[in-house]
Structure formats: structure tokens, C-alpha cells
Amino acid sequence: MNKPVEMQNVQTMPLWIGGKHKQATSTRAGEIINPATGRVIGRVPFCNAADIDAAVQSAQRAFPAWRDSPPLRRARVLMRFRELLDQNKDQLAALITAEHGKTLADAGGSVQRGIEVVEFAMGIPHLVKGEHSEEVGTGVDTHSLRQPLGVCAGITPFNFPIMVPLWMFPVALACGNTFVLKPSEKVPSASMRMAELLKQAGLPDGVFNVVHGDKEAVDALLNHPGVKAISFVGSTPIAKYIYETASKSGKRVQALGGAKNHAVVLPDADTEFAADALMGAAYGSAGERCMSISAVVAVGSSADPLVAKLKEKASKLKIGPGDGKDMDMGPLITRAHRDKVAGYVDKGVAEGAKLVLDGRGLKVTEYQDGNFLGASLFDHVKTDMTIYKDEIFGPVLCVLRVDTLDDAIRMINANPYANGTAVFTRSGGAARKFEREIEVGMVGINVPIPVPIAFFSFGGWRNSLFGDQHVHGMEGVRFYTRGKVVTSRWPDANALPTGLNMPTLG
Ligand code: NAD
Numbered sequence: 001m002n003k004p005v006e007m008q009n010v011q012t013m014p015l016w017i018g019g020k021h022k023q024a025t026s027t028r029a030g031e032i033i034n035p036a037t038g039r040v041i042g043r044v045p046f047c048n049a050a051d052i053d054a055a056v057q058s059a060q061r062a063f064p065a066w067r068d069s070p071p072l073r074r075a076r077v078l079m080r081f082r083e084l085l086d087q088n089k090d091q092l093a094a095l096i097t098a099e100h101g102k103t104l105a106d107a108g109g110s111v112q113r114g115i116e117v118v119e120f121a122m123g124i125p126h127l128v129k130g131e132h133s134e135e136v137g138t139g140v141d142t143h144s145l146r147q148p149l150g151v152c153a154g155i156t157p158f159n160f161p162i163m164v165p166l167w168m169f170p171v172a173l174a175c176g177n178t179f180v181l182k183p184s185e186k187v188p189s190a191s192m193r194m195a196e197l198l199k200q201a202g203l204p205d206g207v208f209n210v211v212h213g214d215k216e217a218v219d220a221l222l223n224h225p226g227v228k229a230i231s232f233v234g235s236t237p238i239a240k241y242i243y244e245t246a247s248k249s250g251k252r253v254q255a256l257g258g259a260k261n262h263a264v265v266l267p268d269a270d271t272e273f274a275a276d277a278l279m280g281a282a283y284g285s286a287g288e289r290c291m292s293i294s295a296v297v298a299v300g301s302s303a304d305p306l307v308a309k310l311k312e313k314a315s316k317l318k319i320g321p322g323d324g325k326d327m328d329m330g331p332l333i334t335r336a337h338r339d340k341v342a343g344y345v346d347k348g349v350a351e352g353a354k355l356v357l358d359g360r361g362l363k364v365t366e367y368q369d370g371n372f373l374g375a376s377l378f379d380h381v382k383t384d385m386t387i388y389k390d391e392i393f394g395p396v397l398c399v400l401r402v403d404t405l406d407d408a409i410r411m412i413n414a415n416p417y418a419n420g421t422a423v424f425t426r427s428g429g430a431a432r433k434f435e436r437e438i439e440v441g442m443v444g445i446n447v448p449i450p451v452p453i454a455f456f457s458f459g460g461w462r463n464s465l466f467g468d469q470h471v472h473g474m475e476g477v478r479f480y481t482r483g484k485v486v487t488s489r490w491p492d493a494n495a496l497p498t499g500l501n502m503p504t505l506g
Pocket of ligand 1: 155159160164182183184185214215218219233235236238256258289393460464
């Protein structure tokens with residue numbers, strides 16, 4: 001079979017180890033495919049354990065000097081990195097669009113949200129300050145400090161090639177750790193570019209490393225004794241596996257998983273406003289966001305007018321290549337994923353939900369090999385249907401109808417996922433009740449995608465997060481440091497402690 005021209009000329013990308021490019025020793029590799037054109041645009045090596053070991057050793061060697069550099073000096077590197085990210089924002093967005101498919105405007109927005117984490121981490125001298133109490137006993141003082149862990153690793157998903165890695169490594173580096181990043185093998189180029197920008201910003205060689213690959217590379221990181229902490233973002237089954245495997249070998253782990261995010265629309269909500277907000281929340285990034293709204297819970301009389309508005313707006317969405325003019329939605333990540341999502345639409349119909357808008361027939365002229373799928377909308381979805389139970393991760397919105405706010409809260413609290421949720425209402429009382437009673441990690445009040453700003457922390461509950469600490473914000477600082485408490489006495493000759501009893505300080 002003849003290979004297309006693009007496939008004959010594509011390069012296999014290197015790793016980033018010790019501040020420079022390094023070829024992988026593994027001969028296994030995968031293809032990087034532009035989801036809009038279906039063309040192979042690069043090859044990515046699938047690292048073996050020896051490649052991973054080389055990266056971890058590089059990070060181990062760089063750790064002592066980086067740990068010992070004052071936090072203010074580390075912050076200044078991040079300040080320069082922040083400027084470089086900002087200057088290269090368009091190029092980074094273009095890299096995201098070429099490999100992920102989302103629109104350029106959406107990609108640019110995700111770079112900006114990532115930059116905000118760098119801005120948070122620039123405050124590290126203040127963020128790692130300890131506490132001091134004098135005279136906790138006679139002549140005794142106590143102070144606390146937080147110290148870095150060593151080599152930390154990040155394993156990231158395909159859907160945010162810049163933002164999700166930036167949830168992790170700016171905070172880890174600011175705290176004095178060194179880092180090995182394993183980006184999704186579907187979208188690896190943005191991480192390589194960030195590595196170059198970090199070097200340009202003055203980061204010492206070896207402090208930040210990038211490896212590539214699939215399960216073999218991830219397992220090598222999970223089992224490497226030199227790795228002290230794992231941050232993971234991806235699907236729930238893999239998150240659970242990462243958490244269990246890495247915890248067993250004594251590593252600190254935060255593993256963020258998949259989602260099924262609900263938006264409750266109360267009868268007093270502004271239907272136009274809610275429907276507009278839900279367009280972006282459900283179909284933005286073709287529904288491939290962990291904070292996408294995939295289930296709308298319409299309470300009482302809100303349902304009929306809301307479904308009509310959703311249909312009207314969703315049928316007008318402009319779908320095409322992410323770098324096309326004024327596009328609302330790009331393609332899905334792979335052909336297999338596109339077909340899986342279309343299969344969910346088939347299943348929803350078979351299980352008796354009402355298909356109000358069918359995106360399966362969409363054809364994008366001139367992009368016949370792209371992974372495009374139109375927006376679909378289901379009404380009268382029930383909680384025992386597959387389209388409700390599974391995370392579809394595509395442009396399919398399900399409307400469920402309930403009688404009361406209590407019914408909506410009960411439904412959401414019974415769902416195994418608990419990443420984000422939102423309520424649309426004009427009632428402060430209803431919003432407050434929702435906020436207090438809902439058992440979900442991130443809550444929006446008339447805000448459809450409540451992704452917390454960088455100085456708060458991001459994370460879900462139940463099957464959406466395995467581990468105790470969320471990413472970035474102060475929880476990120478706590479995750480990437482460990483506490484130490486020092487009790488000190490400077491005795492004179494007459495006041496030495498004596499005896500074998502439990503010491504009391506008074
Ligand atoms: P994924 O779980 O398939 O892959 C995530 C990472 O794990 C990748 O780097 C991949 O190489 C690696 N991986 C894949 N299979 C593995 C295996 N068997 N063993 C070890 N490692 C493996 O996820 P994805 O498809 O890249 O991303 C989409 C998923 O990520 C969705 O479920 C989405 O909800 C979730 N996500 C969650 C959040 C969050 O904050 N909770 C954010 C973004 C994405």
C-alpha cells in the first residue's frame with residue numbers, strides 16, 4: 001500500500017532530557033494526526049524503561065541545586081517563562097489546534113488559563129512561608145517549614161495540551177522540585193515547546209524533562225524509585241490505576257479522572273441566557289472538556305422552552321477546521337473516538353431517548369478525512385440509559401426532566417462522577433441551597449463551566465479525583481511540598497532536660 005506523502009516525510013520527535021533534545025532508545029512510536037485533515041504530521045516515540053530512567057536521573061541530578069536556590073530566584077525564572085508564554089501565545093495555540101483540533105480562539109483561551117497558574121506560582125516566596133511561635137515552652141520556640149519532595153512526574157491527557165501540564169509543573173518547580181512530564185502521545189508538541197521556553201527563561205538543565213509514550217512509559221514512571229510524586233489527569237479507569245499503582249510504591253499521588261457534569265435549570269432562570277451559556281459548555285471544544293456540561297437537568301416548566309432554545313442555537317453552530325474563520329467547533333481527536341461518540345447517539349435512540357438534533361450526518365466539504373461530528377441534542381433522557389451513565393466526551397447534550405430542585409440535587413449526588421456542576425436561577429435561596437447540598441468539587445452559580453482561577457484549587461470528588469489534594473492553588477503547593485516542624489531550645493548550662501518521662505515544654 002502506498003503511504004501518503006505526509007507520512008513518508010514526517011520526523012520522529014526527540015525527548016527533552018537535561019536541557020536538550022535526546023533521541024529515544026525505544027523503537028516503538030506512534031503517529032501524530034491532524035484531526036481536521038486526517039493527515040499524519042509527526043511521529044512520537046513510545047519510551048521504554050531505559051528512556052524514562054534517563055529522564056528521571058537527569059531530574060535527580062538537577063534537584064539539589066534547584067532545591068537550594070532561593071524561592072525568589074525560582075520565581076524570577078517563572079516570571080521570564082510567563083513573558084515567553086505570553087509572547088508565543090499564538091504559536092502555542094496553533095500547535096494545539098494542529099494536533100487537538102479545537103478552534104484557535106478556544107486554544108488561545110486555554111493557554112491564557114495556563115499562564116494564570118504560572119502567575120500564581122510566581123508568588124512562591126510568600127506561598128511557602130512557614131509559621132513561628134516563640135516561647136511554646138520556657139525557652140522553647142517552634143517553627144514550621146515546607147520542603148520540596150524531589151523528582152515529580154506529570155502524566156497528562158489529550159484535551160488540554162498546554163493548560164493541564166501548566167496546572168502541575170509551574171507549582172512543582174516553584175516549590176523546588178524537578179519534573180518529568182509525559183504528555184498525551186496524541187498532542188506532544190506543545191510540551192516540547194514549553195521545555196524550550198523554560199530553558200530560554202533561564203531554568204537550569206535537567207530541572208524540567210519531557211518523555212513520550214503510552215502505558216509502558218507511564219508504568220516505568222509509576223515504578224521508578226526516584227519519582228516521589230505523580231500528578232495525573234485523564235480518564236477515570238486510568239486515574240484509578242495510577243492512584244493504586246503509585247500509592248503502592250509509596251509515592252504521593254493526585255489523579256484527576258473523568259466527568260459527567262450536570263447543569264440544573266430552574267423555572268425562574270433566564271432561558272435565553274442559560275441556553276447561550278450551555279452552547280459553549282456543551283459543544284465548546286467539541287465536548288472534549290472535563291468540565292463540559294453533558295447533562296442538563298430541567299426542573300418543572302423550564303424544560304420545553306429550554307429544549308426549543310437549545311435546538312435552535314445548536315443547529316446554527318459553525319463546525320469545521322479549528323483554524324477556519326469564525327468556527328464554533330472543530331473535529332474530534334481521532335476517527336475511532338468520533339465513531340464511538342456517533343455510536344452513543346445510535347444507542348440513545350435505541351434506548352428510547354428523543355433525538356431532537358442529530359449531528360451524525362455532518363459533512364465538512366474539503367475535509368472529508370477529518371473527524372467531524374455535528375452537535376446532537378437528546379430530550380427525555382433517563383438515568384438508566386447508557387448516554388447518561390457513560391462519559392461520552394463529545395458534542396452530545398442530554399436533557400433530563402425532573403419536578404423539583406431536590407430531585408435534581410439527588411440525581412447529581414447519586415452520579416459516580418463529581419467534577420463540576422452548575423445551577424441557573426434568579427433565586428439566591430435556591431442557589432445557596434444548591435451550593436450547600438451538592439456533593440461535587442466545583443460549582444457554578446449562573447456560571448456554566450466553573451473552572452477555578454489559578455489561586456484557588458481545581459479538582460472533583462468521587463470518581464473524578466483519586467487522592468486528597470486538588471491541583472494548583474494552595475492545595476498544589478501542599479501537594480508538592482512536605483511539612484517539617486522544628487522545636488528548638490538553646491539551653492544554658494542550668495536548664496538541660498533530664499529524665500525519661502514524656503517531655504513537656506512548660
Ligand atoms: P486517558 O486516560 O486515555 O490518557 C491520559 C494519559 O494517560 C495519557 O498521557 C495517556 O498516554 C496515559 N494512558 C493511557 N492509557 C494508559 C494506560 N493503560 N496505562 C497508563 N497510562 C495510560 O485520557 P485522554 O483520553 O487523554 O483524556 C480524556 C479524559 O481525561 C476524559 O476522561 C476527561 O474527562 C479526562 N480529563 C479530566 C480532567 C480533570 O480535571 N478531571 C481534565 C482533563 C481531562
